[in-house]
Amino acid sequence: SQQGEEDPQALSIQEGENATMNCSYKTSINNLQWYRQNSGRGLVHLILIRSNEREKHSGRLRVTLDTSKKSSSLLITASRAADTASYFCATVVNTGNQFYFGTGTSLTVIP
Amino acid sequence: GAGVSQSPSNKVTEKGKDVELRCDPISGHTALYWYRQSLGQGLEFLIYFQGNSAPDKSGLPSDRFSAERTGGSVSTLTIQRTQQEDSAVYLCASSLGLGFGEQFFGPGTRLTVL
Numbered sequence: 001s002q003q004g005e006e007d008p009q010a011l012s013i014q015e016g017e018n019a020t021m022n023c024s025y026k027t028s029i030n031n032l033q034w035y036r037q038n039s040g041r042g043l044v045h046l047i048l049i050r051s052n053e054r055e056k057h058s059g060r061l062r063v064t065l066d067t068s069k070k071s072s073s074l075l076i077t078a079s080r081a082a083d084t085a086s087y088f089c090a091t092v093v094n095t096g097n098q099f100y101f102g103t104g105t106s107l108t109v110i111p
Numbered sequence: 112g113a114g115v116s117q118s119p120s121n122k123v124t125e126k127g128k129d130v131e132l133r134c135d136p137i138s139g140h141t142a143l144y145w146y147r148q149s150l151g152q153g154l155e156f157l158i159y160f161q162g163n164s165a166p167d168k169s170g171l172p173s174d175r176f177s178a179e180r181t182g183g184s185v186s187t188l189t190i191q192r193t194q195q196e197d198s199a200v201y202l203c204a205s206s207l208g209l210g211f212g213e214q215f216f217g218p219g220t221r222l223t224v225l
Contacts, residue, residue, distance in 0.1 A: 030211055042115075042202055042216035043154075088153060092211055098167070099144070099214065101154035 004032075004089045004102030012108040019076040021105040023089030024069075030094045032065055034074050037086045037104070046074075046087075081111040113137070115217035117203050123223045124193055132188045132220045136205030144214065145178055145188050146202045154202065160186060161209065193224045 004025045013019050023032070031050045035043040049056045049065045049072065056063045062075040076083055086104045093100070116135040124130050136143050145157040156170040160180040171177070175193075180186040190197055200221050204214040 033213065035214075035216075042218045043204075043214075044216070045213040048213060090214075098156055098159065098170075099154075100156070101146070103153040 004091050004100055006087070006089060006102040006105040008105060009103070010106045010108075012110065013079055015079060015081055015109055015111050017079055019079050019083070019107055019109070021074045021087050021107070023072045023074070023102055025072075025089075025091045025100070025102075026070065027091075027093060029067075029091045031092050032063075032072050033090045033092065033099075034061075034063060034072075035088045035090060035101075037088065039085075043088065076107075079107075079109045081109050083107060083109045115203060115205055115215050117201075117217035117220050119220060120218065121221045121223075123225065125225050126195060127192055129189065129191045130193055130222065132190075132201050132203075132222070134186045134188070134203030134205075134217060136184065136186070136203070137215055138184075140205035140207055140215070141183065142206045142208070143180060143186050144204045144206075145186070146204065147172075148200045148202055148219070150199075157188070157201075190222075193222075195224050198222055198224045 004023045007022045033048045034046045037043045047058045047063050049063050060077045065072045086106050088104045090099045090101045118133045141162045143160040146154040158178045159167040175191045178188045200219040202219045204216045206214045
C-alpha cells in the first residue's frame with residue numbers, strides 16, 4: 001500500500017503551543033498535500049509541497065518534505081482552540097490519478 | 112454554488128436496499144473522486160473520473176458499487192444490495208486539470224445501513 005501514515009494518531013496541547021505532525025509514505029510522489037477535517041465535515045486543503053521542494057510556509061503552517069526518508073511534517077505554530085481537528089496527509093503519485101490519504105492525526109488544542 | 116455539493120447529507124437505509132449518492136463538482140473541474148471514510152479512519156479511494164476518459168475503478172470494494180459521471184459534471188455513486196459494512200461517510204472531491212493539485216471536498220453523505 002502507498003498509504004501515508006500519520007504520527008501521532010492523537011495529540012493534545014495547550015493553546016499557544018506548537019503542534020507537529022508527521023507523515024511517512026512508501027513510494028515516489030509528485031507532491032504531498034495536507035488537509036484538515038473538522039468533525040462531521042469534508043476535508044479542507046491546507047498546503048501542497050512538490051517533490052522538489054523541501055519546505056513551505058503558509059501563515060502559521062510550516063511543512064517540510066524529505067524525499068530521501070519519504071516523510072513530511074506539518075508544524076502549526078501558536079496553536080488556537082480553533083485548530084482542533086483531524087489532519088491528513090495525502091500523497092499524489094506521478095500518474096496523478098490517485099491520492100493516498102493517511103489515517104490522520106487528531107489534534108486537540110485546549111484553551 | 113461555489114463549492115462541491117453532495118446529496119443527501121444523511122441516508123438511512125435497510126440492508127439489501129439500493130442507494131444513490133449524488134455529487135455536484137465545482138464547475139470546470141475535470142477530475143472527480145469518490146472516497147469512503149469509516150468512523151475514525153482515513154479516506155479510502157473508490158473511483159476517479161478525468162474528463163471523458165474511462166474512470167479508474169480500482170478502488171471499488173465490490174461489484175455492488177458503481178459510479179457514473181454524466182456530461183463530465185454530476186456524478187452518482189450507486190451501492191446495490193447494501194450491507195451493514197457499507198455504513199460510512201462517502202466523500203466526493205473535484206479538482207482542476209490532471210488531478211495533481213488541490214482537491215475540493217464536498218461535505219459528504221453519511222450512510223447508515225440498518
